[in-house]
Amino acid sequence: MTSLPLVTPSGSDDDGGRRHGEYKVPGGKLVVADFDVVGGVLASVSLSGDFFLEPDEALLAINGALTGLPADVGAADIAAAVTAALPADAVLFGFSADAVAVTVRRALAKATGWADHHWNVIAPSVLPTHVNVALDEVLAEEVGAGRRNPTLRFWDWQEPSVVIGSFQSVRNEVNPDGVARHGISVVRRISGGGAMFMEAGNCITYSLYLPQTLVDGISFADSYGFLDAWVMAALRKLGISAFYVPLNDIATEQGKIGGAAQKRLANGGMVHHVTMSYDIDADKMVEVLRIGKEKLSDKGTTSAKKRVDPLRRQTGLARGEIVAAMLEVFTERYAATASELTDAELATAQDRVDTKFGTTEWLHRVP
Structure with missing residues (x-):
């Protein structure tokens, strides 16, 4: 509770x-x-x-x-x-x-403040991308209903995937030829924002499930940096000076390293999640995603590849070491304790895959 x-x-x-x-x-x-x-x-x-x-x-x-x-x-x-x-x-x-x-x-x-809650952390576990996306909705609902403590969960997966934002068009964002050629699974999440190209081990993705009372009175824009202050501290510990580029990009002086998105639910729960690139195959990414000139127009670059500046290159560390440092900082800062996904949560997530996240209707809900 x-x-x-x-x-x-x-x-x-x-x-x-x-x-x-x-x-x-x-x-x-x-x-x-x-x-x-x-x-x-x-x-x-x-x-x-x-x-x-x-x-x-x-x-x-x-x-x-x-x-x-x-x-x-x-x-x-x-x-x-x-x-x-x-x-x-x-x-x-x-x-x-x-x-x-x-x-x-x-x-x-x-x-409320961070210290007003007992925080849990869920370490990475390999799950299908559809289930990872469904869990974001399920766990945010559980926190909003008071059945789960506010929780930080790290994702892991095996199948190559593209996860598009809630309001994006599959037709406009995804290249069907590239998807077919590389065996990509295309999934739609509940939050807004842009598409993420995900292969096993190529990025670091986490989700925060929290009550909206934690961001009460904080503007939508300011809530991003507020909820990721611990991440910036973890990156500093690894020698990386990161900052937010409004609204939802995380960057260093060497370029963009990630992006965040949020979804606030009617029952008072919300999810805030981030994907940071670790070792992206940029050639494959541009074959799978349609990244046009308009998307790049406010980034000061003409090449999609230049927007990907992996953490591996900037830290020289293994992906697992970076995740471990992030878990350590979050745990120490907020006195968080370890938790696991329950059988009921996993069953509910699978049901959401069957009835929502894995359906053609949901995937193509934006023409």
């Missing part, structure tokens, strides 16, 4: 408890909010932290904007109230109105 937040749940009436929330802005400063809830609204609000703010009076303006807000206020409304109350000459350094909103929501137990 998903562990309960460490903060005290809020109520609509005065419950006599002082609320406390903290949020460390990725690449920025710590924001802390303390307040009471009286008669269903925020009272005695005090914002603090190691951020910078000018002029000093702006802090009073922020506290005043938060005071009186209803306890069930949404993150967007909190940020809007703070922004509207700031003096015209206010300068916020290391934080933002959105960061204040996340902090307040955490204090109200509407948003």
Whole structure:
């Protein structure tokens, strides 16, 4: 079961408890909010932290904007109230109105932090690509329903595959002659984004299954870097300085090394997954995928091959060593414990393959 937040749940009436929330802005400063809830609204609000703010009076303006807000206020409304109350000459350094909103929501137990959950990790296990894709939907649902702890799972597979985004057209993205010649399995996932060319051992793919409360108040764009901060730390440990290129590309100074995608489910769960190239056969990739000039137009290159800059070349390490380093950093950072796929989860995933992910209707749902 998903562990309960460490903060005290809020109520609509005065419950006599002082609320406390903290949020460390990725690449920025710590924001802390303390307040009471009286008669269903925020009272005695005090914002603090190691951020910078000018002029000093702006802090009073922020506290005043938060005071009186209803306890069930949404993150967007909190940020809007703070922004509207700031003096015209206010300068916020290391934080933002959105960061204040996340902090307040955490204090109200509407948003959670990494430490508010018991995290599990599932080490790589070889599964058919269709099953890997189906598991992304199944495990995100399980986390959203509270039947599984938030989980990091690494993929492994044997058959060569192309995994296309939820909104991509097979006809536009895949070269049927190349697919037939190389025996490629074409699969559609539930998240958006671009196509991935996958052969055994040629890339590193992982999925995070988490409650949406973890990204409550964080913009869609910012959530990518927020959820992959541990990956950047692991890469730094291996001597690789990586960064996000908006919206969802992961790159180094030597080029793109991966891409991320997300899908948020109606029951409050979500999946965030990443594929990083390790040792891609670029010649085969361009025979299988249709990578046109428009796709490359904002990448500053005219060759699809130049977009693939494998981790093997940059690290000199075996793929397993890189995965092990990533598992180690995640486990240490979030006190994660080992887990395995249950028989029920695997059975449900196989059923989804039979009824959805392995069907012609799903694969060709975009003409």
